[in-house]
């Protein structure tokens with residue numbers, strides 16, 4: 001379980017996260033919603049070690065993980081997805097997946113000279129794992145395609161695939177649906193549900209698309225002005241007066257987001 005206690009992240013005098021407290025249960029898929037500027041991404045970045053908190057505490061299975069670096073959290077199985085870095089865009093999708101686990105033997109000169117056979121075995125295993133991931137995500141046909149040339153939605157799938165190359169326990173996904181067509185969004189949603197049910201992944205997903213949140217989440221948390229405003233099922237959240245007010249208060253576009261109308 002991840003427990004966030006009274007977390008703050010300020011930028012100068014501005015309180016992007018302003019005393020947020022929440023729990024993420026193991027094996028759950030939590031949808032994190034809230035109007036634009038609510039502090040969702042900042043909260044993610046603090047939990048995943050990308051930003052240091054101003055104050056507050058984050059624990060994982062009782063262990064204090066506050067302020068640990070993304071690298072350390074990665075090895076504990078907590079990760080957030082990142083866009084494919086520009087330098088990797090000329091590599092194929094398979095190669096992008098094979099790059100994920102750090103510390104392969106091939107990385108040192110010593111091993112290059114003395115461990116050719118082991119490196120070849122490792123590479124074979126990585127390649128097989130990458131192909132298994134692509135198959136799981138139903139995108140085996142992209143194996144040889146350059147990552148820079150696939151669609152935005154396919155990139156999101158590849159980002160999700162990278163979490164499968166390590167033993168991820170908790171994955172934070174930020175706006176998986178932005179600019180992704182409905183068919184691919186369904187594929188991403190199905191992959192999230194299958195990873196949760198078949199491989200016991202825990203997910204926390206930021207998304208403005210309420211249909212998507214409704215489809216995948218078993219628990220929804222709504223943030224506004226850096227705080228947790230309400231928790232419950234999507235239906236409960238949508239009916240919550242404070243939530244409606246928070247969305248209304250930040251403009252019509254945000255209200256439409258809550259109702260699931262096209263924006």
Ligand SMILES: Nc1ncnc2c1ncn2[C@@H]1O[C@H](COP(=O)(O)OP(=O)(O)OP(=O)(O)O)[C@@H](O)[C@H]1O
Pocket residue numbers: 011014015016034035036037038039040041042043
């Ligand atoms: N590095 C930064 N420096 C200053 N202000 C920041 C910084 N990062 C975020 N903010 C501010 O903090 C607030 C919360 O931003 P954040 O991106 O966390 O919100 P969000 O809920 O993810 O919004 P959205 O749904 O629009 O992506 C915003 O007002 C934003 O402008």
